[in-house]
Amino acid sequence: MDAALLSAYDRPVPRYTSYPTAAQFGTAVGPAQHASWLADLAGASAALYLHVPFCRRLCWYCACHTMAMRSESTLEAYAEALSREILKVARTAPGLVIDAIQWGGGTPGQIGPARLRRIGRRAATLFDRRPQAEVSFEIDPRYCGPELAAAVAELGVTRVSLGVQDFDPSVQQAINRLQSFDDTAAAIDRLRAAGIRRLNIDLVYGLPHQTLDSLTKTIGQALQLAPDRFAVFGYAHVPWMKPHQRLIDTAVLPDLQLRAEMARLVADRLTAAGYVRVGLDHYAVREDPLAVAMANSSLQRNFQGYVADGSRWVVGVGASAISSLPLGFSQNVVEARDYISAVVGGAFATVRGVALTADDRLRAEIIQHLMCQNCVDLAECCRRFDVDPEVFVGGIEQLPSLEENGLIESRGLKLAVTEKGRPLVRFVCAAFDRYYKAGSGRHASGI
Structure with a gap:
């Protein structure tokens, strides 16, 4: 890096x-x-x-x-x-x-x-x-x-x-x-x-x-x-x-x-x-x-x-x-x-x-896919929870910067963590974490 x-x-x-x-x-x-x-x-x-x-x-x-x-x-x-x-x-x-x-x-x-x-x-x-x-x-x-x-x-x-x-x-x-x-x-x-x-x-x-x-x-x-x-x-x-x-x-x-x-x-x-x-x-x-x-x-x-x-x-x-x-x-x-x-x-x-709320369960499933398979089909996950995928993904503000920095690749609503992004996959997950605040001192460094 x-x-x-x-x-x-x-x-x-x-x-x-x-x-x-x-x-x-x-x-x-x-x-x-x-x-x-x-x-x-x-x-x-x-x-x-x-x-x-x-x-x-x-x-x-x-x-x-x-x-x-x-x-x-x-x-x-x-x-x-x-x-x-x-x-x-x-x-x-x-x-x-x-x-x-x-x-x-x-x-x-x-x-x-x-x-x-x-x-x-x-x-x-x-x-x-x-x-x-x-x-x-x-x-x-x-x-x-x-x-x-x-x-x-x-x-x-x-x-x-x-x-x-x-x-x-x-x-x-x-x-x-x-x-x-x-x-x-x-x-x-x-x-x-x-x-x-x-x-x-x-x-x-x-x-x-x-x-x-x-x-x-x-x-x-x-x-x-x-x-x-x-x-x-x-x-x-x-x-x-x-x-x-x-x-x-x-x-x-x-x-x-x-x-x-x-x-x-x-x-x-x-x-x-x-x-x-x-x-x-x-x-x-x-x-x-x-x-x-x-x-x-x-x-x-x-x-x-x-x-x-x-x-x-x-x-x-x-x-x-x-x-x-x-x-x-x-x-x-x-x-x-x-x-x-x-x-x-x-x-x-x-x-x-x-x-757990319904929203927690959806985001947990997305994060599991990213941490375990390095990829996720956002449309499929959203459908399982009766959530409009376009609306949901539209609220994930960090996705463009993650792609611009080369951490992820997207094909429609399918995301894949790149080889460059694998060591930083926790930051990809954080994009879907509605509780996470960047700079919070509770957690350890992501690098």
Whole structure:
């Protein structure tokens, strides 16, 4: 991208893991609303997301809802609260069938193998699970011993995502995450020996002290581990939301031009190695379900990123977990102690969310197409919602400039994101976001 284009799009923009985004969530949605929306899923199917907001130690780059936690009493109380919320979900939506299970965090393994098994048994007892359901689990390779690998396998996990971020020691020092290649390789060997064959590696570009040369070396080392997928994210520097990020020296962060070159480097290196580019930031081997979903236009995006499980809805349990339900989004309280208190008291821990309007649903469908397929038939989407496409498109003021800047091409009411526009697809989506205000500081940079 040239300097003029970088300057034109040097502003915060949502990641569009949902629409409306979490920035539009409000306190009008609480436990009663969440329970009512959950009840609509009785006899239906959904993915189950379990959030564990704890890590052994805090990485300074992280923007997730997590904290360093080793207190056994807190870990035990949290595991019990998770089990109770799972039971409450099952009673509220009887007959719910699980399409997929995702364990995220933080680091789910931090609550320990015995507690993981207990929670897993509770979910298995209460819900029917589709035979082909994928069960995914996030792991910090530094703390993946034989006992955790065995427990994860016993949970029926079919895919593990391993956080790497970067292998360069100076970068690791700057983000407070020291992790050797050998430790990462040993964790992968343990997981494969336990029978888990599908492995993902997470990398991050735009980190402090990171260079094109160091990123090239990291990618080369990661390729030696032969994962099925890569998720490669641009570092989101949001110290106003995550105060611990103030420990990162902004003077050693790559500038916009270098970030853009890093994104291009990642795409070039991984596609040259045989991985298929999936959506904005994922890469998968050709036979991987994510690549297959991309090819057959069934790829979806939700708060866990890109998914191929085919489930339209997500039931989130745990502190800060978000549920995507037929009538809206609902989110649990962020603080673990408040979550435990609410659930142990017999209530759902929902504190905010948003009810969907017909207009929200239309725009959400358009944004899904753009984020997942890099194209959209606006006329077809509008017809599905009984909206005049000419009137609707006439109200999207940014389309001419997006086309003039080469981010999109249009044929009538069919839009396609160009190769030039793929790294900036979030800005194309923002054109259809009626809530978005350019320059809003809540979101991270879109470059």
